[in-house]
Amino acid sequence: MGFVLVARAVDRFGKAVRSSPRDALIRDSSPAAFVGSSFGFHPAMDSLGG
Numbered sequence: 001m002g003f004v005l006v007a008r009a010v011d012r013f014g015k016a017v018r019s020s021p022r023d024a025l026i027r028d029s030s031p032a033a034f035v036g037s038s039f040g041f042h043p044a045m046d047s048l049g050g
Contacts, residue, residue, distance in 0.1 A: 022042075
């Protein structure tokens with residue numbers, strides 16, 4: 001039980017560490033007029049790939 005709890009905590013921490021830099025890259029690489037759609041495009045393509 002303890003191993004599962006630690007594994008889940010490490011997984012959540014890893015997601016938190018990845019999310020902010022990814023969001024910054026999306027923001028910096030998108031033209032101002034398309035920032036909102038860029039943030040919607042990323043999860044849409046992630047879902048399509050899944």
